[in-house]
Every structure is written in C-alpha cells, then in structure tokens.
Amino acid sequence: VVLSLESITLPEDMPQIKGYDFNQGLDHKALLQSFLTTGFQASSFGQAVQEVNKMIEKRLEPVQEEHESCDSHTSASGCTIFLGYTSNLISSGVRESIRYLAQHRMVDVIVTTAGGIEEDFIKCLAPTYLGDFSLKGKELRQQGINRIGNLLVPNDNYCKFEDWLMPILDQMVLEQKTEGTHWTPSKMIHRLGKEINNPDSVYYWAYKNDIPVFSPALTDGSLGDMIYFHSYKNPGLLLDIVEDIRRLNSKAVFAKSTGMIILGGGLVKHHIANANLMRNGADFAVFVNTGQEFDGSDSGARPDEAISWGKIRMDASPVKVYADASIVFPLLVAETFAHNANRLIKEKKSD
Amino acid sequence: VVLSLESITLPEDMPQIKGYDFNQGLDHKALLQSFLTTGFQASSFGQAVQEVNKMIEKRLEPVQEEHESCDSHTSASGCTIFLGYTSNLISSGVRESIRYLAQHRMVDVIVTTAGGIEEDFIKCLAPTYLGDFSLKGKELRQQGINRIGNLLVPNDNYCKFEDWLMPILDQMVLEQKTEGTHWTPSKMIHRLGKEINNPDSVYYWAYKNDIPVFSPALTDGSLGDMIYFHSYKNPGLLLDIVEDIRRLNSKAVFAKSTGMIILGGGLVKHHIANANLMRNGADFAVFVNTGQEFDGSDSGARPDEAISWGKIRMDASPVKVYADASIVFPLLVAETFAHNANRLIKEKKSD
Amino acid sequence: VVLSLESITLPEDMPQIKGYDFNQGLDHKALLQSFLTTGFQASSFGQAVQEVNKMIEKRLEPVQEEHESCDSHTSASGCTIFLGYTSNLISSGVRESIRYLAQHRMVDVIVTTAGGIEEDFIKCLAPTYLGDFSLKGKELRQQGINRIGNLLVPNDNYCKFEDWLMPILDQMVLEQKTEGTHWTPSKMIHRLGKEINNPDSVYYWAYKNDIPVFSPALTDGSLGDMIYFHSYKNPGLLLDIVEDIRRLNSKAVFAKSTGMIILGGGLVKHHIANANLMRNGADFAVFVNTGQEFDGSDSGARPDEAISWGKIRMDASPVKVYADASIVFPLLVAETFAHNANRLIKEKKSD
Amino acid sequence: VVLSLESITLPEDMPQIKGYDFNQGLDHKALLQSFLTTGFQASSFGQAVQEVNKMIEKRLEPVQEEHESCDSHTSASGCTIFLGYTSNLISSGVRESIRYLAQHRMVDVIVTTAGGIEEDFIKCLAPTYLGDFSLKGKELRQQGINRIGNLLVPNDNYCKFEDWLMPILDQMVLEQKTEGTHWTPSKMIHRLGKEINNPDSVYYWAYKNDIPVFSPALTDGSLGDMIYFHSYKNPGLLLDIVEDIRRLNSKAVFAKSTGMIILGGGLVKHHIANANLMRNGADFAVFVNTGQEFDGSDSGARPDEAISWGKIRMDASPVKVYADASIVFPLLVAETFAHNANRLIKEKKSD
Helix, strand or coil, X not given: CCCCCCCCCCCCCCCECCCCCHHHCCCHHHHHHHHHHCCHXXXXXXXXXXXXXXXXXXXXXXXCCCCCCCCCCCCCCCCEEEEXXXXXHHHCCHHHHHHHHHHCCCCCEEEEXXXXXXXXXXXXXXXCEECCXXXXXXXXXXXXXXXXXXXXXXXXXXXXXXXXXXXXHHHHXXXXXXXXXXXXXXXXXXXHHHHHCCCCCHHHHHHHCCCCEECCCCCCXXXXXXXXXXXXXXXXXXXXXXXXXXXXXXXXXXXXXXXXXXXXCCHHHHHHHHHHHCCCCECEEEEEECCCHHHCCCCCCCHHHHHHHCCECCCCCCEEEECCHHHHHXXXXXXXXXXXXXXXXXXXXXX | CCCCCCCCCCCCCCCECCCCCHHHCCCHHHHHHHHHHCCHHHHHHHHHHHHHHHHHHHHHCCCCCCCCCCCCCCCCCCCEEEEEECHHHHXXXXXXXXXXXXXXXXXXEEEECHHHHHHHHHHHHCCCEECCCCCXXXXXXXXXXXXXXXXXXXXXXXXXXXXXXXXXXXXXXXXXHHHCCCCCHHHHHHHHHHHHCCCCCHHHHHHHCCCCEECCCCCCCHHHHHHHHHHHHCCCCCCECHHHHHHHHHHHHCCCCEEEEEECCCHHHHHHHHHHHCCXXXXXXXXXXXXXXXXXXXXXXXXXXXXXXXCECCCCCCEEEECCHHHHHHHHHHHHHHCCHHHHHHHHHCC | CCCCCCCCCCCCCCCECCCCCHHHCCCHHHHHHHHHHCCHXXXXXXXXXXHHHHHHHHHHCCCCCCCCCCCCCCCCCCCEXXXXXCXXXXXXXXXXXXXXXXXXXXXXXXXXXXXXXXXXXXXXXXCCEECCCCCCHHHHHHHCEEEECCEEEEHHHXXXXXXXXXXXXXXXXXXXXXXXXXXXXXXXXXXHHHHHCCCCCHHHHHHHCCCCEECCCCCCCHHHHHHHHHHHHCCCCCCECHHHHHHHHHHHHCCCCEEXXXXXXXXXXXXHHHHHHCCCCECEEEEEECCCHHHCCCCCCCHHHHHHHCCECCCCXXXXXXXXXXXXXXXXXXXXHHCCHHHHHHHHHCC | CCCCCCCCCCCCCCCECCCXXXXXXXXXXXXXXXXXXXXXXXXXXXXXXXXXXXXXXXXXXXXCCCCCCCCCCCCCCCCEEEEEECHHHHHCCHHHHHHHHHHCCCCCEEEECHHHXXXXXXXXXXXXXXXXXXXXXXXXXXXXXXXXXXXXXXXXXXXXXXXXXXXHHHHHHHHHHHHCCCCCHHHHHHHHHHHXXXXXXXXXXXXXXXXXXXXXXXXXXXXHHHHHHHHHHCCCCCXXXXXXXXXXXXXXXXXXXXXXXXXXXXXXXXXXXXXXXCCXXXXXXXXXXXXXXXXXXXXXXXXXXXXXXXXXXCCCCCEEEECCHHHHHHHHHHHHHHCCHHHHXXXXXXX
C-alpha cells in the first residue's frame, strides 16, 4: 500500500503475542503464565506477577544485620510491603487471600478504610451472603438487609458487632483514663484483633504478627456509629491520628526497599503512596483498580502520575491492572505469595 | 412483525424525548433545560437540577422558631445540605464553584479529604497550571513538577505551603499545651481558614460562615507530611477524630431534613452517607461521579444501594449523574444555587 | 521540605487553573468559556470547542476554484467534516443537534449504525419516551416496551415503521429488477430520507443537502429484520458494500483537509478513522465517548493511537472528551456550529 | 443500634461469601471454583461458567432426529452457540482460545468485525508484538509501527497481507464474472479461510468445520482498504449483505435452543442479539465487556435491557462479566469448553 511507511525492525527479544493453546490440555498454571503474552490486561496481570515476585525476591534477600538490632527503626526485611485495600474487598471473599498474607506475615504494613476493619470482625460473628446487584433498595431496607454490590449483609450482623464492641470500648475508655493509654486507630485495630481471637480474622493475624494496620478515618463506618453512640453513655475516648502518621511514615522512611500493593482507590491508595513519598518513592508498585484517569482523581491515576510526585521511584517499573480485584487478586496471590509460600514461611519462622 | 408483542399505552404525562432545537437560536438556559428530555446522562443532569432545587426550596421554607433557639442542636435551616468532594476538585476550577457556595452559606456541612483542604490553601499561595494527562512522570519529577490528571503543581507551591503552615503548627501545639485546646481535624481546618484570610479560599469562607468542614484522615496528604516533620521539631500535637464524628453525626441527627451533594467517591461519599444513616436516611441526594457498581465499591454504588442501608430515605428520589464533576458541577450550580442566588443570599442575611 | 526537588519555572503563557466565579452573575456563555481553565474533562471540552472551531475556520476559507468544477472528486469545502455517532444518540435528544447540522449542511459525511438510521425514521412516526435505567426487562417485555438505557420505545413504533418501510422495499426491488439500480446502504438511506419527507428527520436533510450517509452493516437492526422478512415475500434485493467503501474513501482522499467528529465507539469510530487513513490522516479530530483504552478496544483508544496508524496527522492536536455525548455534544454544537451559524449558513447558501 | 430494622431470615441455601483459602495449598481449579462465592465480578465469572456449561449440556443432549435430515434448516445441535468478539481480541492472545473453539466445532456461528477477520490472517503471515499503552503515536508512526492498546503491529505485516490478498480478490472478481458467484461477507471469509490453509487461523477452522462467520461491515478495515485499491485495478466486485442477514437470522430461527457468548460491544453484540430477537430470545447468554449502561449504548447495556427487546428469553439467567476479556475469556474457556473437551470433541466426531 502506498500509504504505509516502512516499518523499523523490532528488537528480537520483543515478546510476540501468543495466547494459551488448549490443545496442550488444561494446565491452569501454564494458562496463567500465557497471560504475559496475551496482551491488554492479561499482559498487565503477567507484569503484576513479575513485579510482586520482585518484591518477594528482594524481601528474601539476606539482610546484613546492621550494627545493632537495637535500632528499632530499621526494617529487618529486604523489602517492606505495604498492602492497601478498600472495605468492599473485606466484605468479599478476597478477605481470605488477605488473611493468608497477614497470617504468614507476607506483608508488613496494612492500610484500609473503616469498613475494611469492621467487616472483618463482623464476618467472624455472622456470614455475608451472595445476592444480586439489581435487588431493590427499598425492599431490602424493609427486610433489614444491607447491600454491598452483589453481597448482602443482614442488620443482625451489625447488632452482633455492637454487642461485641461496646464492652471493649468501655475497657478502652477505662485504660485511657486509668493508664493514660494514648489511643490511635492503629492501636485500636491491634486491640480489636486481639479481642476477636479468631483465626478467620485478618486483624487477629495482624495482631499476632505485629503488622501495623492504619486506618486514619476509622470513625467512618459502623465503628464510628458505635463510638458515637458509646460516647453518650461513656464519654471521653480519644483517637489521635498524629501518632499514626508518624508511625506509618517511619515504616516507609526506614525501609530498605518498599513495595506497594494497592487494591482499589481513595484513601488506601493515596495514604500508602504518600507515605512512600517520604522516602522519595516506592521501589515496586502494583495497583489493581477500575478507576480511570480522565476525571483527575487520585483513584484513577496511572502509576506514572505517582512518579511525578516522587511516590514511586523514577527507575521503577510499576504496574496497574485495570480490573475488579475480586478476580485478579486471588490469581495474583496464587502466582506470587502462594507460589513462594515455602520460602516465605520459612523465612518468617527463622526471623 | 409477528414477533412483536403489542405495546401497552404509556401514561400521557410520560415525557417524550426531544433535544434542543438550535433553529430557535442559541439560548443556553433553554439548552440546559432541554437536557431533561434529552435522555441518558443529560436527563440525569436535569433530574439532579430538580433534586437540588428541592433541597433549596426546603431550605427556604420558613422554619417555625422552635421554642428556644438556645437548643443549639436543632438546625435553623429547613434543609441541612451536606457537600462532599474529593481533593482533585479543589485542585481544579470546580474550587471556585465550591467557594461560592461556602461564601454565601448555601451549604451547611462540608466533607472532603486532606488534599481537598490543603490544595485550597496552596492555591492562595501560588497557582496550579493546565498541563496534559500524557506528560511523562519521570521528566516532570526531574523538573520538580507534580501532576494531577491534566493539572500541574510545582514543588515550590508546597514549599510555600510549608513556610505558611509551620508557624501555625507551632502555635497550635502551644495552645494545646497552655490552653488545653482539644484539636480535631474540623477545628484545625477552621483555624487554617481563619489564618489564610483570603477570600479566594473555600475554608476562609467556611470559617467566616461557621460551616464545619470534616476530614477525618486529615493527615493523609501534604498536611500530614508537615505534621510529621513538625512533630520531630516540636512534638505533642494531637488530632482527635472522636469529637468530630460526634459533631458530624449530630448535624445529621438534629437536621429538619437533609440533602447530600457528593462529587466523587471514597471517603467523602461514605462519610456523608454514613452520617445520614444516623437519621434513617437523607431526604435528598445527588451523586456526581464516574464510579461503577460492578466492583462492589462504595464509590461506584448507585443511590439505590444506599437506600438498602438507610442512608437515603425509602421515599426519596436520589439522582446519580455519571460524569466528571468538572463539567457537570459548575452547570449544576448555575441551574440551582446561582439561579436562586437572590433568594438564598437574602435568606442568609436575614438569619 | 527536604524531599522536594526544586521546580523549574513554567512558561509564562501556561494557563492557570481558574473556574467560573458565580459572583459575576450567571452568564452561561462565560461559564462554558471558563471550562478551558477548569481542568480535567472541562478543559478537554474547552479544547474540543477550539478543535471544532478550527475545522469551521478551515471550512470557511475561500477555496480557490480549481480549474474546473467538473472534477467532481475535489471537495468544494476547505475542510470536509466527517460526523459519526452511534444509534443511541439518535434515540436520544442528541438527534436534534445532529439534524441541525445536516439541515444546514454543516457536515459533509455521516457514518452511523443501522439503529442510527432507523430510529430517526421511527421517531417521525411515533415518540420515544423517558424511562429509567432500572426498569425490569421482563415487565417491559410483557408490556411490549423496549428499553434503550433510560429511554423507552413501544413495540407499536416498530409496527408503524414496518408499515412505512415495506412498500418502499417493494419499490426498491422493482427498480433493481427493472432499472438495474445497484443498491448500496448509502443509496438506500438517501432514498429513505427522500421518502420520509419530514423536516424532523436527519436523513431527510441529508437527502436534501446531498450529504452521503454510510452504514455498511445496515442490516444490523430493525431495517435488517424488515429486509429479512421482506425477502421471503419478495426476494432479490441486494445491498452492496463495495461501492460504498469506494465512495467513503474518496470523500477522504479528495478532501482539502478533513475533520472527524465522532460520538461513541465501535464501527462509527473505526470507519471514519479508517477512511482518513487513506489520506494519511485527518487534520482535525474530536472524539466524545466513555470508552477506555485498557481493554485494547478501538472504541476506547485515545487519539494518539490513531496517530500511530496514520488515521490522524502527526502534527494534529486531536481531542478526546471522556463523557456521555448527551451532555457534551449539545454544548459543543452550541459553542461551535451554532455560534458560527450566521457565517456557516451564509456560506452554504452562496455555494 | 436503635436505627437498624430487624433482619428477615435469609434462605438457608443462600450462598455465603467465602474466598479461596491458600492454606489448603495451591489448587488452581479449586481457586477458580471459589470465585462463585467470592462476590463482585468473581461471582459473575462463576455464574458465567455455569451459564456456558448449561449451553454445553443442552448442546450434548441427544437430538431426536426430526423426521428427515433433509430439512437443512433445522439445527442438528441441541444448542446453537453464537460467538461474537471484537477485532482487538483476535489481535490479542484470546485468538488462540477462539481458534480452539472453531477447531473443535464447539461453537456454531461467529460474528466479528472486519478487523476480527483480517488480523487473524495477518497473524499467519507475521507476528504481533507486546508493547505498551503509553508509546507515543508520532514516534510509532515514524517507525511504521501501529499500536492496538499495548500491542504493536508493523506496517510490513499489512504489506504481506496485501500481497496475499490481491490475487485472491482477482480470483473472486473472475468467479463473479464467469460463474456468477454472489459474494457476501460470510462467503468471502469462508474463501479466505480456505486460502490461508493454516491451522493457526480461526477462519481456516471455520472453513473446515463449516462454521459461518458473519461480518456485515467487512469493508471497515484493512480488507476494505485492499478492496478499495483493488477496485481501481480490477473493478466490479460486489459484496451483498442481504443474503447474509437471511443466513444469520435463519441460524437463530431454526435452532432448538441458542446461547450467546459475546466478548466486547458494538456491532458484534448487537448483531447476535438482534438475530436472536428473530426467535423471541436466546435461551442462554454471557456478555464479557467493559461497557457501562449510563450512556445508553448498546455496548454497555445489561442483559436485562435485551430481555425487554425479546433478544433474551424472559426466563433466562443471562450473565454479564464486567472485565477485559483477555483475562476472563481464557479462564472461562478453561472451566467450560476445555473442561468438557472429551465429551464435546467426541460428540463432534460422531456427528
């Protein structure tokens, strides 16, 4: 065709597009590996697997025990992994993947929203159900059923949560008054993780494994409702967010290297990235969300925007997967943390 | 066609689809009014105009002065309007629309994120520029320029912000120590609004007009960075989020009726809706965002999901406009608050 | 802050972000002009206005009457404008904006889908109504009502369409057999535009003003259903798509310059862009759609992808507005074609 | 909480939300099965697996050999499966999944766009490469490289396609003139599938297995470019779309039951659904795409909208998965067609 310019020769090592050939039989592992050369978001998924595996390799690198371990600031891990996720993912079955990571101390810092905290505890008390996106709000309201996308949570679950939480709030107020405990959201979550004492809980394991969980707007949800009601019966509880920002930023600043795995947008995305700005950028980053950049939201911003801010290093190779995390995150855990479970769990035990 | 079933007769008053006829000349007002019968999101925009105007009419209804005005809880307005917006909208020119609403006390409660606070002040110190979504992060980083969608903010702006903020933080610590001031995010924002003393600022007017501004995760941004750095030089500042949740929820609980206008998703959407749950639902609601429900996020949830929770009343007629607020919100303000400016501003003055 | 790099000085003429100030009163024209410096998609809208106005200026440039007007290939216009839109926009009130452009011969070539043709004629026969996105399909089916987003079209409308169309199909078959008429989709649309003889119709005006309308998959819709049924009663009709691709491509190849205005994705976007590839790229381009690039679809591709193909010139400044066209296109027509109506209509008359 | 209404008791068989537990080891099959109770789009994926498996079971049901097999209209399959996909999926590695389905005659009717045809042949001539979404159009153009999302196709590939196609076009014109061949898009695709004679090609197998492939706008792409150029050298080729609409609709009308599997939107989605309207609706349907309903596009319409039209049966349980098909479709094929390969391939052989 006269109109076409001649092509340059592409580099020999440039991957050719080739999908999975089912004629070779059904091998799920090979199928997922074929995603890298399948194109579009399948390739992004393949790149996300590579990026998380880079975090894991860095994490497994022997850390030269620097001078004295008494420097409590310096991280003992070769790569401090920050995991962030929105509330809905705890409501969904992605919770079990997150719980696995916390249980085996495969991540170091967690950031989530208030719902991301309370829904985990509520699920220890009563189940969440599969419904449908198109169920009518009015009918559900009359039945006392709350909808989260295609999930359903009965009001009773929140009543059980109230019964569990109120005595703990009493105790927290007491400790504040008698022992001078300075409560912060992360300390409260740590305490709740201890109290729930249930191995199904993400925050039980975060408590057990001393993984700090940050949620600065912890009052924005059912926890806040309870704190609000409770404050009229037993006033005085104080939740300070200044100490937590110090603690979170320190996690980034004193890390040898950092990786960010962020599911969804809003506060959880910004808060982790902002903490990594304090160290001139994360070394590794994977974002999984459905947001788009066209409205200028931080939620939808591409990783390249974060590079302009110094939230991700200029020489990093961050990956965004445009997808609902409910499909992508379990698959991503499968090909990274679970795939390396033996090495990671051994490492943890030998700490 | 044999396949077609016969149609029922549709109600006579069902609106027929008809767009604007430019043959009648260019009348922008009439053009915007034609949106109601244009279909798709144009109709949703038309419905949002109607919904906000219902809030305004309710707001303008004479409120029978209940017994004593000393009951500080009971709102003096017929409709308490909660306005929420994400940080990026303050970075954009939507800020001027928001400032107009605050300046003329057309809304009663504001909820935003940390960036939604600090970017307003920073813009009083130095301008934000129009760039492009595709500018490369690495090059921008090397030039000290931060990107927000297609906006650009030089690092210098944040330096100016630091210079402005640090002495105020010193003063806040001092007051806490000497006067026992119990700082909360809303009190800090009130103070900053006073200090900026600039009529371009949203929070200057919020301060002047006593509009509480809630931002529970106020440490999640440049403000948090500054607080973090400052805490090493002058430690001790405490920001409590419990008092703020009491204050926010009370605004909803003691309102005669409430309206929610929420631009974007994440914390600002959930926080306002959750407060309205405390009163068994808002009476009026308009959401403007680009989120979708399929991933189960609260950001993308349709208003009907909020009805199942009791965040919006069962008999309300909430509207969601799927659009970037940068286009829709100024047009919405034009057809509602600005259109009713004379009546609204008079009302305010005669308070 | 130690972490921040110093900023370069941005160019003096770089626009500063500033939104509309409602304190200056409600001036819709000025409000829309402020969009350019409002950021995000408001700025994209402002840039789209500029881009379309560039097409119009080019169009209004005096064309040196080249040698003889008998060279039917060479366009008489300084800029040949290709307008494409999906079916739903004809169902919506955007149809009236499109009809205005066809009526005053403000565009030169139209590309749409089958539904984009037939819905225009059907609306001449019976109205489309405003419904709601959440009306249940089963109930609507039982009532004989078809839903298009939040629009409703009774089955009866399609029966009326059938009654109108069948005799025309008879006539077309007759002419093919007796006069050897070689039917193509564009010729059929031309004929239907003549037959409808109704100034509300887009294609009536396309017929009157000799604007070719291309819809290669014209059988994909109610028209196809009718042609299918009709073919059993009166077989033999033939619709050839080869002659139409010659005609469409020639429109691009022989144009002095070209502009593309494309609302929505799919065939209409690809077909216009592909025709412009035949001339090594359009000179001007505006896309309005809600598609995203992450799934590799042509619908969601940014204009920059089209540059790689030579569908848009390398030195062009194409604009994509991420928005529902029902809001954006009437506003865009207002600020461009309608704003320049006097000059454009005069030009047409003096042809 | 006083505000909460009491909940009704949910049905005992309502699925509880529970994700995969990696503590049980890494079992991909079990992981994918856990998606059904993971919520959000993971559940939609699980439902899509169920829906496709219903098509397969119906397909495998013994068909009572009705009277005489000479009735060529009546389908021999218990469920006629219509597969539709957009062009980009052939460019991607999803092509290999589609090829597998065609190779083993697991689907009965294919609908795609022009690009969905030609890219398959081009890939037989030269590879497509993995690039990046952010590569600059201008630089690519100068290098003769075309971008499709994050895929790259050198111009040379299209030159090879031209060399391959031109003699075939000559031959087609000759046959039309000498043998009176009445070319339609589906007949042309059938011929090209024969000519390519390459087992990597989808359309080679469609040819071998007599699977009709419909693409009414076959001129909208590189094929159209070639036909356009060729028509000047050797004019006269005619492609009729009327015969194809008869053929497509008959496939739906005379089917025992039908299933639709549609990847992406635009023409391919509408064309299959419209054909199924001719039989008062498909019995089974799975849509995989990233479109949204808010803009009233058919691409983004939920299956429930199709029920209002009679394109899907009122008692069907159609599923939409909101996702990029590059991730979801290979997984869907794994859990359905490939999982049932032994039974399906046996069935085919014993036809």
